[in-house]
Amino acid sequence: MGRRKGWASSVTGRPVMRSPGRPPAGRREHRVRFWAAVARGATSVDAAAEAGVSAVVGVRWFREAGGMPPSAIRAPLSGRYLSFAEREEIALLRAQKCGVREIARQLGRSPSTISRELRRNAATRSGRLEYRASTAQWHADQRARRPKLAKLAVNAELRRYVQDRLSGAVERPDGGGVDGPKVRWIGRRHGPRKDRRWAKSWSPEQISGRLRLDFPDDESMRVWHEAIYQSLYVQGRGALRRELTACLRTGRALRVPRARARRGKHFVTDQVLISERPAEAEDRAVPGHWEGDLILGLESSAIGTLVERTTRFTMLMHLPPMVGQEPRAKNGPALAGHGAEAVRDAIASTITTLPEQLRRSLTWDQGTEMAQHAQLRIQTGLPVYFCDPHSPWQRGTNENTNGLLRQYFPKGTDLARHSAEDLAAVAATLNGRPRKTLGWKTPAEALNEYLTTTV
Numbered sequence: 001m002g003r004r005k006g007w008a009s010s011v012t013g014r015p016v017m018r019s020p021g022r023p024p025a026g027r028r029e030h031r032v033r034f035w036a037a038v039a040r041g042a043t044s045v046d047a048a049a050e051a052g053v054s055a056v057v058g059v060r061w062f063r064e065a066g067g068m069p070p071s072a073i074r075a076p077l078s079g080r081y082l083s084f085a086e087r088e089e090i091a092l093l094r095a096q097k098c099g100v101r102e103i104a105r106q107l108g109r110s111p112s113t114i115s116r117e118l119r120r121n122a123a124t125r126s127g128r129l130e131y132r133a134s135t136a137q138w139h140a141d142q143r144a145r146r147p148k149l150a151k152l153a154v155n156a157e158l159r160r161y162v163q164d165r166l167s168g169a170v171e172r173p174d175g176g177g178v179d180g181p182k183v184r185w186i187g188r189r190h191g192p193r194k195d196r197r198w199a200k201s202w203s204p205e206q207i208s209g210r211l212r213l214d215f216p217d218d219e220s221m222r223v224w225h226e227a228i229y230q231s232l233y234v235q236g237r238g239a240l241r242r243e244l245t246a247c248l249r250t251g252r253a254l255r256v257p258r259a260r261a262r263r264g265k266h267f268v269t270d271q272v273l274i275s276e277r278p279a280e281a282e283d284r285a286v287p288g289h290w291e292g293d294l295i296l297g298l299e300s301s302a303i304g305t306l307v308e309r310t311t312r313f314t315m316l317m318h319l320p321p322m323v324g325q326e327p328r329a330k331n332g333p334a335l336a337g338h339g340a341e342a343v344r345d346a347i348a349s350t351i352t353t354l355p356e357q358l359r360r361s362l363t364w365d366q367g368t369e370m371a372q373h374a375q376l377r378i379q380t381g382l383p384v385y386f387c388d389p390h391s392p393w394q395r396g397t398n399e400n401t402n403g404l405l406r407q408y409f410p411k412g413t414d415l416a417r418h419s420a421e422d423l424a425a426v427a428a429t430l431n432g433r434p435r436k437t438l439g440w441k442t443p444a445e446a447l448n449e450y451l452t453t454t455v
Contacts, residue, residue, distance in 0.1 A: 026053045026061075027084045029138065034058060035069035038257050066233025067255030082109075082117060082140070087133040090117065094131050107253045125334060151223055152231045152239035158221055159239060162213070162228060165202040166240075185243040188253045199247040229255065238261070255334070256448035267371045268386045274363060274394055277385040281361055284310045287450050288360035291349070291398035294319075294338055294369060295405060295416030302338035304346055307401045311446040314401055317346040318428045319381055319421035337416075340371040348379045357454060361385060363395055404430060 014363045026034075037047035077353025082090075086107055094105045100118070104111040122129040152159045169177040170428035180198025183190070192198050202210070204225035231239035232248075233255045245253050270276075281289035285308040292300045304317030321338040351359055361383045364370045373384040387394040396417035408426045409415055431444040438446050 025057045026051065028141065031061065031070075034061060038062070038069070041257070061186075063254060067252075067257060068230060068233050082113070084133065084137050087117070087136045087140075088122075090114065091131055091133040091136075091374070128291050139404045150231055150239045155220060158223060161214075161221070161245070162207055162223065163240065165200055165207045165210070166244050167197075168200040170198045170200065171415065183246070185246060190246070191250045196251060197246045199246045201249065203249065203316075227332075242245070267373070272373070272384060272386055274385050276389050277361055277363065279361070281309060286360070287311055288358040288452065290351075290362045291395040292362055293395065293398050293402060294343075294367065295402050295409060295415070296350050297409065297411070297413050299414060299416075300338075301415035303405075303409060303415050303418070304338070304343060305398060305405065306347070306350065306362075306400060309397050309449065310445075311443050311450065312397065312401070312438065313443040313447045314427050314430045315350055315422070316405075316423040317343075317350050318418075318423055319343070319346055321416050340367055340369055343369040344372045344376045344379075347376060347382075351380055351382055355451065356381075358451075362389065365392065365395065406419060 030053050034047045034051035034053070037050045038044070042050065044058045044062040045055040045104055048055050048061075051058065068197065086109075089107060090271055093106065098106075100114050101111050104114045107114070116387040117136065118131055119129070121131070121139040123132050123135040124130075152162060170180060171177055178198065179232055181195035183195055183197045207228060211221050211223065228240070232242065232245050242253065245251065278289075280286045287308055289309045290306050291309060292304065292306045294304055296302050302319045302320065304319065306315040306318055307313070319342055321337050348360070351362075359380065359382050363385050364373075365387050366389055368375075370384065370386070373386075392399050405426070408429075409418070428444075431447075432442050434440040434442050441449075442451075
C-alpha cells in the first residue's frame with residue numbers, strides 16, 4: 001500500500017515542500033563570493049571565475065537579479081548555521097553508520113543540531129528518511145527564504161500610482177495623450193541615437209517624495225525609492241514589469257553596480273593620481289606645473305591644450321588628422337590624430353621647447369589619449385598625474401582656458417582646418433591678454449619675469 005499521504009511531515013516536523021529537482025549550479029557560498037566580486041567592480045565573467053562557477057552561470061545570476069545582489073546573500077552565513085561542506089561530512093559519516101553523537105563530535109557541533117538536521121532536511125522521495133547533502137542544503141535554503149511580500153505586490157493602489165508616474169502617457173496642455181515613437185522592448189538598454197519610449201518618466205525618488213504630498217494622512221501610500229528600483233530590476237518580486245525600466249532616465253535594463261560604474265582606466269594607478277602630485281603644484285608658488293586636455297570638434301577633430309598653473313601661460317598642440325589610412329576598425333586606434341601615440345608625440349615635441357625648470361609636472365584627466373604617459377615621462381622626464389574620475393575642477397585652470405579658447409574654436413566646428421600657425425597665433429593672443437589674477441600682467445610677461453629672475 002505504501003506510505004500514507006503526509007507521513008513525511010509527521011515524521012520530520014516540516015510542512016510539505018515541492019521537489020528540489022536538479023541541484024542548483026552553485027551554492028550560497030558561491031553566490032556570496034560572486035556578488036562580493038561584483039561589488040568590487042569585477043565583470044560577471046571574472047566574478048564567476050572567482051566564485052568557482054562557469055561564466056554562463058555568472059551572467060545568468062547577474063541578469064536574473066537585475067544587477068542587484070539579493071538581500072539574502074549579501075553576507076556569508078555565520079558559524080551558527082551548517083555549511084554545505086559540513087552537510088557533506090554528515091552525509092559521509094551517516095553512510096558509514098556513525099551515530100549522532102559521533103558525527104557531532106567530529107564536526108564540533110551539538111548532538112541536538114545533528115539530530116535536528118537529519119530529521120528536518122532528510123530526503124523522503126524514496127519512502128525512507130535518507131540524508132543527502134544537496135537535498136539537505138536545498139531544504140535549508142528554502143526555509144531561510146524571506147516570506148515577506150513586496151509592498152508594491154500587495155498594495156494595488158500604490159502599484160497603480162507608481163506605474164502611472166513611471167509609464168503614464170505624455171499629455172498635451174489640453175489633456176490629450178501623445179503616444180510618441182513606437183519602441184519595442186528588447187530586454188536591454190536602448191542603443192545610441194535611437195528613439196526612446198515617451199512616458200511621464202518620474203524618477204523613483206520623485207515618486208516616493210510626491211506620495212507624501214498627495215497622501216499626507218495615508219501611511220499605506222508610502223514606498224521607499226529603493227523598493228521601486230528593486231521591484232523593477234529583481235525578477236520574482238511580483239510587482240513591476242522589467243520593461244518599465246525603459247521609462248527611467250538611464251533606460252538600463254540591468255542595474256550597474258556602483259563600483260563597476262566608477263572603475264577607472266587600467267593605465268591609471270595609485271602612484272599617478274593627483275593626490276601624489278607635489279604640494280608645490282597646489283599653491284602655485286613655483287612655475288612649471290602644467291594642466292592639459294583636448295578640445296574636440298566636428299568629426300573627432302581635436303586641439304591639445306597645455307596651461308601653466310602659476311602664470312596661466314598657454315600652449316596649443318596641433319593634432320592633424322591621419323592621412324593615407326584605411327577606414328577605422330572597431331575598437332582600433334584613433335585616426336583623427338588624437339590617439340595615445342599622437343598625443344604623446346605632440347606633448348613631447350611641445351614641452352621640450354621649454355627650459356628644464358618649467359617641466360615639473362603635468363596633470364590630465366583620465367582620457368585614453370594619455371595611455372602612453374609612462375613613455376612620455378621616459379622621453380621628457382615630465383611626471384604625469386591624473387585627476388580623479390569625473391572631477392574636472394581638479395584642473396580648473398585648464399578648464400577655464402578651454403572656455404576662453406572656445407571663442408576661437410567653437411563647439412561643433414571642424415578644428416582640423418586650423419594649421420599649426422593658426423594655433424600659435426591664438427595662443428599668443430591669449431598670452432598677451434592682461435589677467436586680474438596676475439596683477440594685470442599678461443601670462444607672457446609673468447613667465448618672462450620668472451625666467452629672467454632665475455637665470
